[in-house]
């Protein structure tokens with residue numbers, strides 16, 4: 001099984017997703033928020049690129065969620081903090097979500113055979129689900145404003161670590177993947193510190209969202225694997 005790791009949304013434009021499984025990684029914060037929402041019982045997440053698209057897609061009963069400049073969008077029900085997406089808020093609701101990087105990355109990979117969403121919160125489950133699909137894999141790190149973000153690279157390395165264990169097919173990595181695997185293995189006991197030290201983490205901390213970094217740092221808290229099908233993210237059947 002060949003695995004390619006893409007460093008940011010910007011690098012995804014020329015990437016071929018056909019006949020592959022794409023794993024979209026956005027640890028801070030959209031990926032973690034999506035996993036948290038589905039684990040809390042949300043019916044579906046509908047990722048869109050713009051605020052206008054979000055408003056146009058909304059049907060009665062749907063919630064609008066997302067951020068611009070890390071803040072909740074005016075008139076929206078929810079921001080991009082995983083803690084907002086608890087059972088009371090989202091159970092059985094569809095959520096139309098737009099964020100700066102994560103939802104854009106999901107759109108880029110829409111032509112893959114399978115599109116999954118991973119964060120630290122569901123890393124092992126995502127790796128196992130992707131391996132079971134028996135396609136070559138592209139791990140797309142959402143990044144920060146079109147550039148690489150350390151938290152996504154760390155998660156990509158964790159996924160590669162778990163994919164190597166998932167078997168039975170031998171794993172062949174590209175050079176960026178090799179680097180991310182080494183990065184993860186070097187820092188595996190320091191997930192929170194790694195998230196906090198990157199550009200996204202520093203930005204979130206600066207505006208008082210340190211708690212979101214803490215909420216996104218646990219590894220394997222959930223078994224839910226969000227899968228994009230027909231424009232909607234739902235829990236992949238286990």
Ligand SMILES: O=C(O)[C@H](CS(=O)(=O)O)OP(=O)(O)O
Nearest residue numbers: 028029030080099100101102
């Ligand atoms: O809301 C977030 O944490 C980020 C905002 S930023 O542009 O990276 O500062 O968006 P996301 O799409 O979750 O990466």
Ligand SMILES: [Mg+2]
Nearest residue numbers: 026028029101
């Ligand atoms: Mg991000």
